[in-house]
Amino acid sequence: MENKEKVQNSFKQIRHLAIGIFCVFMAMAVMLLYLLVDPTLSAFKFDSGKKATTNEYVSVPESDADFDKIENGVHVRTGFVEGDGLMLVVNNCTNCHSAKLVTQNRMSKERWLATIRWMQETQNLWDLGLNEEPIVNYLATYYTPTEEGRRKNLNAIEWYELED
Amino acid sequence: MHRRKFVKKGTLTALASIVGADIVFGKNLPIDYKLLGLQDPDPFKMFNKDSQMVVLNDKPWNIEAQAHLLNDTITPNKYMFIRNNGKIPEDIDLANWTITFDGESVKQKKTYSLDELKSKFKQYTYQLTLECGGNGRSEFNPPAKGNQWTIGAVSCATWTGVRLRDVLEAIGIKDDAVYIGYHAADTHLSGDPKKEPISRGVPMAKALQDETLLAFKMNGAAIPLAHGYPLRLVAGGWPASASGKWINGISVRNKVHDGTKMTGTAYRVPCNAVAPGDKVKDEDMCIIESMPVKSLITSPKTGAILKEGKSLDINGHAWAGELKVAKVEYSIDFGSTWKTCALEAPTNRLAWQHFSATIQFPKKGYYEVWAKATDSKGIAQPMVLPGWNPKGYLNNACHRIAIKIS
Known part of the structure; x- marks a missing residue:
């Protein structure tokens, strides 16, 4: 009988020990899991905690950069070629009409200037002041006529097999 | 509440x-x-246009077709070019839409509602060719300023409306009437409410033709917004700018109408031919009236590759402004020899005509099929660019498609 009691007691001790060890492991596991989520223990730094959460909502200036992004030498938003005076042209020449009205045309410096005068006289374009020269220079540099003769070759043909 | x-x-x-x-x-x-x-910023959805239509300008909207899209005998909306000078009007109130007739040469000022126009006057339907005066501008050299139309600024839809003549006769016009000028609801790009984006017109003789309509239907349905809903002028065979959209006024003038884009160099060409690049004074520029003879090969699409020995069926349309097309020919040897195409009569005056031919190619290689129409006065399309003019109007050089025989 005495033996039986001893065995029961030692079982009890072993069980308590096992439970204790299990609890320690569980506590460590919870701490490790928490560290995975918050490795800097920021939730316990009460003074800096507020700063950290508000910082998350500070706006990033990324979209502003995208707005006037230039890719492969072309101002993405308007299609204008990159070059000196680009932003002056964007800001003065796309308020009333599309940039496409500019980029599909080819003119000499004299004719670009004449077009600006016509817009000032009849279309409510403002005085361009000191910006006029860089604007005209930009246009006459990047949108200048090329000699193309009396009839061009047929180009940009997409060839296809004609079925019956 | x-x-x-x-x-x-x-x-x-x-x-x-x-x-x-x-x-x-x-x-x-x-x-x-x-x-x-x-x-919706997608113009193809917004205007119900086919995705193969080409956007030249998005402020104001200017969109053109490609030759192979214009194969239908009657152009459906989805393939019809859009040419705008200003902003398309918004908030159109159909119930309260009116058109006012005024000017020096009306006997009395008169306003009609849409319902009155429709009920008081007999309605007519015609198929009418509308081509932008600047169609083909992209080919001019030195280049001309403006939207760089290639070949797709032409259409031939059916238009239903009342004759402008019937309305003018009901109002009464004075003997000194010279021109009519339209006024419309579109707004100027600058936002200036005092400016009209465009206010053109036609001489009385054109205004009084049977086919000159105040139209409220296109292809049997209400006119799509981009094409002038709810009321537009249609003066077939003349630069399409004479066919004002969103019309709310007609002035009967005792002189040539002097509205926006009637004066200066707009829709005018040198009265006497000039060398390419010459400067021309405003007073030496003359208003474009009837458009010149022209044709388009609408099938096949350029770029077809055929097996040697196969024949090629081509077809397309030809038109000649106020005149009829008398003949259409094709060449596969760069204009050295020409063969005659079959040519149909127009559905009515000022409608385009359909041509067709079957072509045999002698051997393998690269070919261009050229089409050349001749009008009823014996005037034919040129092979190279016609007379250069400062604004790049009236390019009726023959249409060409590329073909390979393999």
Whole structure:
């Protein structure tokens, strides 16, 4: 009988020990899991905690950069070629009409200037002041006529097999 | 309780015609609500255009077709070019739309509602060719300023409306009448409400022709918004700018109309031919009237590759402004020899005519098929660019497609 009691007691001790060890492991596991989520223990730094959460909502200036992004030498938003005076042209020449009205045309410096005068006289374009020269220079540099003769070759043909 | 305003039935019908479908539950719409369909930045959806149409300009909207898209005998909306000088009007109120006739040469000023126009005057339907005066501008050298149209700024739809002549006769016009000028609801790009984006017109002789219509239907349905809903002038065979859209006024003038784009160099060419690049004074520029003879090969699409020994069927349309097309020919040897195409009579005066031919190619290689139309006065299309002019109008050089025999 005495033996039986001893065995029961030692079982009890072993069980308590096992439970204790299990609890320690569980506590460590919870701490490790928490560290995975918050490795800097920021939730316990009460003074800096507020700063950290508000910082998350500070706006990033990324979209502003995208707005006037230039890719492969072309101002993405308007299609204008990159070059000196680009932003002056964007800001003065796309308020009333599309940039496409500019980029599909080819003119000499004299004719670009004449077009600006016509817009000032009849279309409510403002005085361009000191910006006029860089604007005209930009246009006459990047949108200048090329000699193309009396009839061009047929180009940009997409060839296809004609079925019956 | 404050009553919310809801859109009227008339406005709903207008919106439905713009969107191209009935607006289910439309009567529940708050009055100032903009349909998502109208906010859509996709022009092909917004104007119900085919995705192969080419956008030249998005402010103002200018969109053209390609030759192979124009193969239908009657051009459907989806392949019809859009040419705008200003902003397309918004919030069109069909029930309260009116057109006012005034000017020095009307006997009395008179305003009609749309319903009055439709009920008081007999309605007519004609198929009418409308080509932009600047169609083909992209080929001029030195280049001309403006939208760089290639070949797709032409259409031939059916238009239903009342004769402008019938209305003018009912109002009464004085003997000194010279010209009519239209006024419309589109707005100037600068936002200046005092400026008209365009206000052109035609001489009385053209205004009084049977086929000159105040139209309210295109291809049997309400005119799509981009093409002048709810009322437009249609003067076939003349630069399409003479066919004003969104018309709300006609002035009968005792002189040549002097509205926007009637004066200076707009829609004018040198009265006497000039060398390419020459400067021309305003007073030496003459108003374009009838458009010149022209044709388009609309099938096959350029770029077809055929097996040796196969024949090629071609077809297309030809038109000649005020005149009829007398003959269409094709060449496969760069204009050295020409063969005659079969040519149909027009459905009515000022409608384009259809031509067709079957071509045999002698051997393998690269070919260009050229089409050349001749009008009833014996005037034919040129092979190279016609007379250079400062604004790049009236390019009727022959149309060419590329073919390979393999």
